[in-house]
Amino acid sequence: MNDLLFDLVYDYLDEIIDEQTWQAAVAEHGDELVQLLKEEQAVRDSIKTMPKQEMPAALREQLQQIPQQQTNTAKPNLLFPIFSSAAALAACLAITFIAIYTAGGTQSEFAPQSNEVSTVTDDMQKNAPEHEQRKASPDAFKSDQPLAEESMSTLDERIDRQKLPSKELALKDADKNFAPNKQMKRTEGAAAGADNLVEIEPLDDAAPAQVIAVAPAKKGAADESTPGAPEHARARRSAEAKQGGMRAEEKLMTGRKKSKAQGPQLAKSDMKAEAAVADGGMQGNFGDAAMAADQVAEAKPSVDTVELQDALDEARNNMKDNAKVREAVAKTKDKEVKSQEAILRGMIEANEELLGRAPAEEEADAEVAELAEVTAPQLDLQLKATAKAKHLDLQIGMNDVEHSWFRKAITDMKLIGYDAQKKIIWRSPIVTHELNEDIIELRSKDLPPTNVRSIVLESLNQQSKPISYPIK
Amino acid sequence: MKDSAALEDDRQLARRAQDGDQTAFASLIDRYSERLFNMLLQMCNGNSDMASELTQEAFVRAYERLSQFDGASSFYTWIYRLARNRAIDIRKRKKPIASDPHEMHDPGHQDDPGSQMQQNEMQNIVQGALQELDDEQREIILLRDFDGHDYAHIASLLDIAEGTVKSRLSRARKALRTIIENNVGADQIGGLLS
Numbered sequence: 255m256n257d258l259l260f261d262l263v264y265d266y267l268d269e270i271i272d273e274q275t276w277q278a279a280v281a282e283h284g285d286e287l288v289q290l291l292k293e294e295q296a297v298r299d300s301i302k303t304m305p306k307q308e309m310p311a312a313l314r315e316q317l318q319q320i321p322q323q324q325t326n327t328a329k330p331n332l333l334f335p336i337f338s339s340a341a342a343l344a345a346c347l348a349i350t351f352i353a354i355y356t357a358g359g360t361q362s363e364f365a366p367q368s369n370e371v372s373t374v375t376d377d378m379q380k381n382a383p384e385h386e387q388r389k390a391s392p393d394a395f396k397s398d399q400p401l402a403e404e405s406m407s408t409l410d411e412r413i414d415r416q417k418l419p420s421k422e423l424a425l426k427d428a429d430k431n432f433a434p435n436k437q438m439k440r441t442e443g444a445a446a447g448a449d450n451l452v453e454i455e456p457l458d459d460a461a462p463a464q465v466i467a468v469a470p471a472k473k474g475a476a477d478e479s480t481p482g483a484p485e486h487a488r489a490r491r492s493a494e495a496k497q498g499g500m501r502a503e504e505k506l507m508t509g510r511k512k513s514k515a516q517g518p519q520l521a522k523s524d525m526k527a528e529a530a531v532a533d534g535g536m537q538g539n540f541g542d543a544a545m546a547a548d549q550v551a552e553a554k555p556s557v558d559t560v561e562l563q564d565a566l567d568e569a570r571n572n573m574k575d576n577a578k579v580r581e582a583v584a585k586t587k588d589k590e591v592k593s594q595e596a597i598l599r600g601m602i603e604a605n606e607e608l609l610g611r612a613p614a615e616e617e618a619d620a621e622v623a624e625l626a627e628v629t630a631p632q633l634d635l636q637l638k639a640t641a642k643a644k645h646l647d648l649q650i651g652m653n654d655v656e657h658s659w660f661r662k663a664i665t666d667m668k669l670i671g672y673d674a675q676k677k678i679i680w681r682s683p684i685v686t687h688e689l690n691e692d693i694i695e696l697r698s699k700d701l702p703p704t705n706v707r708s709i710v711l712e713s714l715n716q717q718s719k720p721i722s723y724p725i726k
Numbered sequence: 727m728k729d730s731a732a733l734e735d736d737r738q739l740a741r742r743a744q745d746g747d748q749t750a751f752a753s754l755i756d757r758y759s760e761r762l763f764n765m766l767l768q769m770c771n772g773n774s775d776m777a778s779e780l781t782q783e784a785f786v787r788a789y790e791r792l793s794q795f796d797g798a799s800s801f802y803t804w805i806y807r808l809a810r811n812r813a814i815d816i817r818k819r820k821k822p823i824a825s826d827p828h829e830m831h832d833p834g835h836q837d838d839p840g841s842q843m844q845q846n847e848m849q850n851i852v853q854g855a856l857q858e859l860d861d862e863q864r865e866i867i868l869l870r871d872f873d874g875h876d877y878a879h880i881a882s883l884l885d886i887a888e889g890t891v892k893s894r895l896s897r898a899r900k901a902l903r904t905i906i907e908n909n910v911g912a913d914q915i916g917g918l919l920s
Contacts, residue, residue: 257900260896260899260900260903261896264895264896264899268877268892268895270892293903294899294903296848297848297852297899297902297903297906298871300848300849300851300852300853301852301853301856301867301868301871301872302871302872302874303849304768304849304852304853304872306764306767307763307764307767307774308760309759309760309763309764309778309781310774310778313759313763313778313781313782314759316782317755317759317781317782317785318752318755320751320755320785320786320789
């Protein structure tokens with residue numbers, strides 16, 4: 255079926271489009287549109303006339319008693335301070351439960367077991383404020399614990415997932431990401447015929463491959479598990495790793511001084527490489543570091559960059575093999591996760607407060623764990639818009655978060671043009687389920703609303719700036 | 727004007743209830759409990775026990791938190807949020823909510839449900855299809871078509887943008903239509919209407 259026709263019908267019934275527009279649409283699309291209107295109208299009428307069930311009398315009576323009970327105990331009772339207003343409300347609930355059960359009502363999850371409905375006092379205790387119940391009978395809350403434990407277990411598993419990826423995966427990912435961006439495929443020295451040669455193979459098959467001479471970029475870069483790696487190279491790397499990073503750092507400094515002396519271009523490459531090495535190390539992505547080192551070598555292959563290259567390789571190997579670095583990275587990740595959890599908890603509490611609801615502690619824990627689990631993949635994906643993230647936003651209901659995502663989405667969109675109805679069409683490379691809602695909203699207008707237009711303009715102005723993570 | 731008057735009235739009643747006026751809160755209960763119950767009944771797939779308890783709990787919670795009601799929204803909006811929040815909690819803890827669409831046609835609860843079923847086969851089909859929607863989609867259709875809220879009010883209730891309400895509603899309706907077509911066949915929908 256044609257979605258456009260459905261949209262027209264929905265818009266017409268929702269009075270988004272006027273009668274004149276509708277008639278024009280009918281003239282264009284004919285009886286099919288009229289039939290759809292008839293069907294949709296019938297569906298809506300069916301919903302409107304769905305049977306409404308009168309509120310059960312017992313519930314009505316009970317609800318009517320709430321203010322009366324409350325008033326009767328409104329003043330402080332010095333003799334029985336325990337019977338607070340909350341206890342009076344609990345008594346109300348107890349009466350309701352009894353009424354429901356004596357009336358033969360169906361047992362539900364809120365209701366106590368039949369053998370527990372022995373006295374009103376029991377029910378009063380059962381319905382007392384949660385912190386009082388916890389004091390009186392901690393075991394009574396054991397039924398809540400599996401959920402919290404399960405969530406925390408999931409959280410632990412998620413934290414485990416934050417550990418660094420394997421070396422193989424990191425290198426593989428780096429190469430995978432590198433090739434499309436640079437429009438070339440790099441062949442290792444062995445395949446090119448020499449250790450200091452790199453074959454540049456354009457993605458366009460018609461273009462000839464080039465082999466250029468560079469510094470031995472892969473010196474020391476190959477993982478020990480790489481098939482074909484020379485035995486002596488593995489032994490050397492192993493020995494260097496044991497010696498620690500001091501020597502590598504010294505060489506790195508020496509190389510940096512030399513490169514800076516050789517000109518701004520190389521110095522810039524040096525700094526870029528250094529940043530990439532550090533970044534690669536922190537991310538566990540040593541493939542990037544290797545690529546950066548290659549770039550340094552390619553930037554000015556005629557000068558003596560071997561020493562610098564060695565230094566970079568050694569620094570990289572040192573970082574790769576240094577357990578302390580790994581530990582630091584893991585701690586950073588862990589800290590980041592905890593920070594996210596704290597933020598989430600704060601947002602949830604704020605949200606609950608807005609809704610006039612204070613969640614029980616274990617509820618909050620479970621919710622934090624659940625939401626944090628949703629957030630976790632983003633720590634890896636880094637700012638990529640995902641439907642899950644939007645889902646998180648919906649759960650929390652924070653408008654500012656929504657706007658952040660919307661800005662991010664708008665930034666990635668391109669204005670394609672106007673369709674036949676002069677409605678604006680947006681397309682996004684990161685269109686997600688939820689994002690589509692905003693697109694539909696835009697399409698439903700002849701012109702973008704003022705606020706949307708301002709967001710677009712602001713986003714365009716900020717395109718060169720990084721978009722911050724939506725959860726601040 | 728009517729809405730603002732009702733809003734002011736809600737605020738006054740809530741203030742009086744805070745001051746211990748038992749009739750004020752009873753008035754709020756009279757005004758909104760049945761509506762809330764019926765809405766929750768639909769949201770709970772016709773589980774009247776669940777709807778009863780959610781309604782009761784919502785009013786108890788509302789009474790405990792009357793001081794937090796600032797009158798910015800209607801009392802119904804506020805208490806609906808309380809009930810909805812609790813329903814979400816329950817869904818998280820216990821899935822799925824016991825579902826029995828036929829319970830809404832329980833003869834014990836309706837004047838003449840049998841004849842109503844016969845009179846409107848389409849209604850039954852739609853109702854069954856509604857139960858197959860996910861919670862989010864069912865909720866927004868109920869808020870709009872069953873409870874009759876306007877877009878702005880739904881946006882306020884769900885804390886989402888008004889445009890999102892429209893688009894989500896549109897998507898929910900398409901989903902509902904797809905379910906209906908799958909259940910009865912697209913070519914039979916027209917026949918049901920004739």
